Amino acid sequence: MHVGMKVHHPDYGVGTVKSVSEHLSDIRFDSGLRTLSPEQCDLKPAEAQAELNGLTVPLSALISETVAEMVRELGLERDDSVVEKLALRWQKGTLVLRPSDAALQSKETPLEIFFHKIVMLRNNLRVLEQKINAHEKLSDAEKVEMQQYITRCYGSLTTFNVLFKDKEDQFSSKGE
DSSP: OOTTOEEEETTTEEEEEEEEOSSOEEEEETTEEEEEOTTTTTOEESSOOOOOOSOOSOHHHHHHHHHHHHHHHTTOOOOHHHHHTBOGGGTTOEEEEOOSSTTSOOEEEEHHHHHHHHHHHHHHHHHHHHHHHHOSSSOHHHHHHHHHHHHHHHHHHGGGGGGBSSGGGSOOTTTO
């Protein structure tokens, strides 16, 4: 039992462990805070539990691999292969935003970082497109209407096609 754990009590329902001492635990139920002895009442975990038997890898390695897989599945990784798609003339370049007022400070960003953000935007638009097309409650007309907005976004992003090494990776106003 640990602080923050969700537990189920046969009389009080589901609660959250607020503190744990040697023999007692404070648990917040809908009916209020209760101080209980976990050994003397029929508390059960209210959340799914995982038990890993026979696994002989360091916990840090298990956590690192799990997090890396989640980041990859969610499309949040910073993939160096993205930078490979940046045209050679822009590699190690800098994007400079200079305000018209010379008294104000300019903003400089490495082009690899800017390019990565553009590619992530494209990837997120693709996911949005898939979610719209698979949505069960939207009518076909609503799907087409939303798809048109995505197509317009792709059209606006054609400005950045100059950054891509290969034409097939570039944005198209036809929606990819």
